Amino acid sequence: MDSISVTEENYLKAIYKICEKEEKGASNKAISTRMDTSAASVTDMLKRLAKKELIHYEKHSGVTLTREGRAIATHLVRKHRLWEVFLADKLNFSWDEIHPMAEELEHINSEELINRLEKFLGYPKFDPHGDPIPDEEGRITTRQQMLLSKLEMGEKGTIVGVQEHSATFLQYLDRLGLTLDSQVTLVEKFEYDQSVKIKLNGMLDLLLSDKVSNNIFIKING
Amino acid sequence: MDSISVTEENYLKAIYKICEKEEKGASNKAISTRMDTSAASVTDMLKRLAKKELIHYEKHSGVTLTREGRAIATHLVRKHRLWEVFLADKLNFSWDEIHPMAEELEHINSEELINRLEKFLGYPKFDPHGDPIPDEEGRITTRQQMLLSKLEMGEKGTIVGVQEHSATFLQYLDRLGLTLDSQVTLVEKFEYDQSVKIKLNGMLDLLLSDKVSNNIFIKING
DNA sequence: TAAGTTTTTTAGATTAGCTTAAAAATGTTT
DNA sequence: AAACATTTTTAAGCTAATCTAAAAAACTTA
Numbered sequence: 001m002d003s004i005s006v007t008e009e010n011y012l013k014a015i016y017k018i019c020e021k022e023e024k025g026a027s028n029k030a031i032s033t034r035m036d037t038s039a040a041s042v043t044d045m046l047k048r049l050a051k052k053e054l055i056h057y058e059k060h061s062g063v064t065l066t067r068e069g070r071a072i073a074t075h076l077v078r079k080h081r082l083w084e085v086f087l088a089d090k091l092n093f094s095w096d097e098i099h100p101m102a103e104e105l106e107h108i109n110s111e112e113l114i115n116r117l118e119k120f121l122g123y124p125k126f127d128p129h130g131d132p133i134p135d136e137e138g139r140i141t142t143r144q145q146m147l148l149s150k151l152e153m154g155e156k157g158t159i160v161g162v163q164e165h166s167a168t169f170l171q172y173l174d175r176l177g178l179t180l181d182s183q184v185t186l187v188e189k190f191e192y193d194q195s196v197k198i199k200l201n202g203m204l205d206l207l208l209s210d211k212v213s214n215n216i217f218i219k220i221n222g
Numbered sequence: 223m224d225s226i227s228v229t230e231e232n233y234l235k236a237i238y239k240i241c242e243k244e245e246k247g248a249s250n251k252a253i254s255t256r257m258d259t260s261a262a263s264v265t266d267m268l269k270r271l272a273k274k275e276l277i278h279y280e281k282h283s284g285v286t287l288t289r290e291g292r293a294i295a296t297h298l299v300r301k302h303r304l305w306e307v308f309l310a311d312k313l314n315f316s317w318d319e320i321h322p323m324a325e326e327l328e329h330i331n332s333e334e335l336i337n338r339l340e341k342f343l344g345y346p347k348f349d350p351h352g353d354p355i356p357d358e359e360g361r362i363t364t365r366q367q368m369l370l371s372k373l374e375m376g377e378k379g380t381i382v383g384v385q386e387h388s389a390t391f392l393q394y395l396d397r398l399g400l401t402l403d404s405q406v407t408l409v410e411k412f413e414y415d416q417s418v419k420i421k422l423n424g425m426l427d428l429l430l431s432d433k434v435s436n437n438i439f440i441k442i443n444g
Numbered sequence: 445t446a447a448g449t450t451t452t453t454t455a456g457a458t459t460a461g462c463t464t465a466a467a468a469a470t471g472t473t474t
Numbered sequence: 475a476a477a478c479a480t481t482t483t484t485a486a487g488c489t490a491a492t493c494t495a496a497a498a499a500a501c502t503t504a
Binding site for chain 1: 463465
Binding site: 087 | 314323327334335342
């Protein structure tokens with residue numbers, strides 16, 4: 001019944017995020033890069049997390065979360081994203097400002113608080129970046145989505161999320177007028193540099209680099 | 223420009239609270255009691271806080287806060303009380319539940335966040351216990367208030383705060399129907415045990431022990 | 445003021461989380 | 475398979491915050 005520290009929580013979340021992408025478990029390298037810490041510190045922490053049975057750890061091979069470890073990680077993600085909705089919807093922060101504050105708020109410990117916050121916000125299913133919010137049991141609403149770059153000529157879609165979360169990218173999208181729920185239609189595809197021309201909300205035409213179109217998730221209309 | 227830890231913040235707040243009451247600075251004993259830690263730990267921390275010039279410290283005498291130390295403490299109080307208003311007004315927690323959550327939330331670091339929260343809450347001047355909320359510069363709205371036990375016969379007042387903040391006391395007040403803004407009139411005083419009979423909101427008569435009447439602040443009507 | 449009690453400080457140790465440097469294991473090339 | 479490169483682990487040590495036990499200072503009271 002030993003309690004879990006903020007640092008341990010952050011390691012679990014890092015492992016969770018890495019395992020979402022990579023199939024083979026999280027490597028020491030990947031974790032130390034993400035946590036901006038030394039490989040030795042990671043090994044140290046992995047041993048502690050293994051002793052608490054929060055991860056499956058064997059020397060010299062990638063780690064994965066146990067059922068309990070994953071429950072903690074998804075709960076953190078749930079809290080993070082609900083706080084992001086609060087910051088954006090209630091306190092009017094923009095989507096490029098909310099992450100660092102939510103990073104602190106996610107460690108506040110109270111089931112009751114987070115459940116009441118969820119109710120207060122109207123049981124949102126997605127955060128301001130379009131990422132799904134896990135429910136109390138860690139289940140997430142999955143959505144039919146694809147990259148904007150994969151649109152066919154003339155096809156219409158709605159922006160539902162972003163892959164890249166950096167403040168600079170999000171600010172750039174704001175500058176372009178690209179927000180969640182924007183309607184986009186593919187007008188032209190330039191093979192030369194993989195850039196695309198889109199019609200935004202049935203109004204102006206916009207030219208997007210491959211880097212931009214490969215970091216925006218859309219849902220095909222209908 | 224070294225940053226300040228959550229633990230250091232808690233010590234500063236403890237010293238601030240003690241100095242509010244005692245005139246002569248906070249003793250090691252008073253701090254260790256309030257922080258529920260050993261006297262040795264306190265001495266240790268006092269040296270560190272002194273080195274950071276957050277307190278005035280001399281061996282074997284009570285400590286006081288420097289201007290900077292006091293600024294940090296009042297800012298913590300400001301954050302604590304604003305979060306308490308949020309928890310009570312927006313998430314519908316009762317006044318006996320909010321303190322432990324606010325104790326965590328007060329350590330979230332963002333000026334912008336707390337200022338927007340203040341705006342969102344409508345710039346409240348008092349928290350759900352009737353305690354004043356410091357503004358950005360640490361100034362508090364003082365209020366003409368006195369203990370319910372000091373009412374004269376027939377005199378009318380409004381409940382504006384409590385001195386004791388324990389959950390059991392607050393729950394007891396709820397049971398009695400005594401909430402902030404209740405109207406009370408002194409009906410009778412019993413010298414024998416210092417208990418008082420009051421009329422609540424012009425309706426029912428209520429008998430209060432000295433312990434209760436000495437922990438409720440009222441404002442004389444008019 | 446001398447004796448006794450309480451408070452405060454010092455000394456020495458512990459734990460979590462981190463570091464660097466070196467050793468060991470694993471992966472990659474030729 | 476041998477040589478090199480990379481990754482992971484071990485070893486030793488640091489800091490913040492804590493502890494207990496003992497020493498020192500301050501107060502209380504006969």
